[in-house]
Amino acid sequence: MRRTSICIGILFFILTDYAWMQNTGYDIMERALKRSSIKTMQADLKLVLETRTGDTREREIAFFSKTDPSTDLTKMLMKFVYPKDVRGTGFLTIEHADRADDRFLYLPALRQIKKIASSGSGGNFMSSDFTYYDIGTPELEDWTYRLLGEETRNRRLSFMIEALPKSQQVLDETGYSKIIRWVDQTDLSMFHSEYYDKSGELKKKLDVEKFTLINGVPFATDMVMQDVIIEHTSRMTFEDLEIDIPISDDFFTPRYLQREQ
């Protein structure tokens, strides 16, 4: 089943069309999401995980993705670079429109590629506070939107948009009963979001701390997700980000997962 397009959708929420005065929450979200037209992406992704006691661990991942514009389906390949004990671990996800994603894991210790359960979009991304859903492009039609009002936050005049899951399936897959997004009225970038769990409690907060202009489009390249229940935070940063570079389809196959370098 197609759920999320995993080409780092949180990077895309920018609009240059300022005819927002008559917008509903749906209109704003629709325009924001339609900006996401990236075909390929390559980046060094860094994750810093921090517990409530201040204990931190770092992860560094070589990240590649490719989206078919005709189907909006994405292939993603990741290789762990750091820490060194998991270096070479590879992870390949291939989205499908009509069934669960294919997921392949290469564990260097086993010298073997394993086809694994897709585990759903609500699963945590690399043990961080980001889920696969959080880092994917949200499916516009999976949610109903309501404009809650305006608020100045971080010195940015913004819309507050509430998103509610349209179906039980969306609720089950994402684990979110509600998401509230703060959208900048100037450029419609989504710089803050709050995620509520199935019981309606505030679960996580996302802050985008840095946008980087690449090929004329601003991307969120530094963001912090905080789990307010277990008081755990994850910072995700993108370095050496390149978009729409040629990457062969052959690269997104299990064969390439096991190559040493």
Added chain:
Amino acid sequence: MLRILTGGLILLGLTFSGVRGELDIAGRLKTFSAINPNDVYRWDKLYSQVQLNFSGRTGDRVGYRADFVARYDYLSDQGATAPRSTGLAIYPAEMYLDYYGKWLDVRIGQQYLFWGRADWVNPTDVFNPWDYTNMSSDIEDYRIPIPAVKASIYPVWGHLEVIYAPRLIPDKLPVPFSPSVADNRLAMGQSGVRFARDLSIVGWSVYGYHGWRKKAELEETILTSDDRIVQVFRFHSLDMVGADFIFTGEKWAFKGEGSFNFSDDRSGDNPTIINDNFFGTFGGDWIPNDKFSLNLQGSVRHYFNYDKASESQRLLQLNLQHFIPVYETTGYSVSNVIRYKVTNFINLQSVAVLNLADRDWFWLPFLSWEMADATHLTLGGLFFDGPTGSDFGNSAGADEVFLQLSTSF
């Protein structure tokens, strides 16, 4: 010869790629200590080892990897698993060259070759021997790499793997089950072929293998003129055809694997040689959330042309009844792997296998704490039991409680 040739080629690769700045050096430092609660010498293992990995590429077509292990064992031969090498030992682990073609990849050299999609019980996993004297939470400790050539061919409709290993390297068993064998293992090659395809939510493979059992079988006992009993062991051939599959969903996976194994004793008349048999396993993974996963498998082994009563009678006639176990015609076993993430940086894992026929079992629980990036402290236990001659009964008494500290760099 193959090892020397590969080593030479890798050294050449290291030299050239080092000059061109493509050489990558990594490593792992580990200290392992274990006590054996059943042994009069409680300190069973205490060693430190450093593993250095050299890898890189020369151009787009050729890659290489060479791992060297230097281990210093602090204990003299005294534990249940003695004799082990003591003092300093330096040896290569994996050492191979890779060629990457358009539709063909070739790996030549000392390498791991793991077959099968099931977990822990793999009927088709016949190439790499086991080191039962060095069981730990690291697969590189308890599996032994072998010199081999592997060609992986990638047509659009699947993946074909062809393997040739020129010599037999047997399982390493605790004394007194590691006999010296007179067979010329250099002339005992192994070869295999595997075709795999992942189609939609189903992945499957078929296998063929011609080679040898990794455990020598007792052939006869001889009473010498000076009243010593000499046991004669011999390796026997193994031909295997097998298949596996995996069927994946959102939070689960079903998997199965089976093999028909053909031995030297096709008629089933020779009690010292294992009979032809079928070995199959079926089970699945359940992953309800990110913290917990459960793997459960059931396995069956059925011997053909086998009669337990007549087998016992023949062993009695050969005076081998105390040395060779008599199996049930059909034996069952169960295994499970449980993984639980206690916190973000602490993981608990338990692996257990129970053979129902012989009641022999193996259990490996361990707790691993990621103390810092790439640094782990692991506390675990390793327990065996079962009748002599059974798979895990051979290691009964070699139980361990271990503590391991490792860091990668």
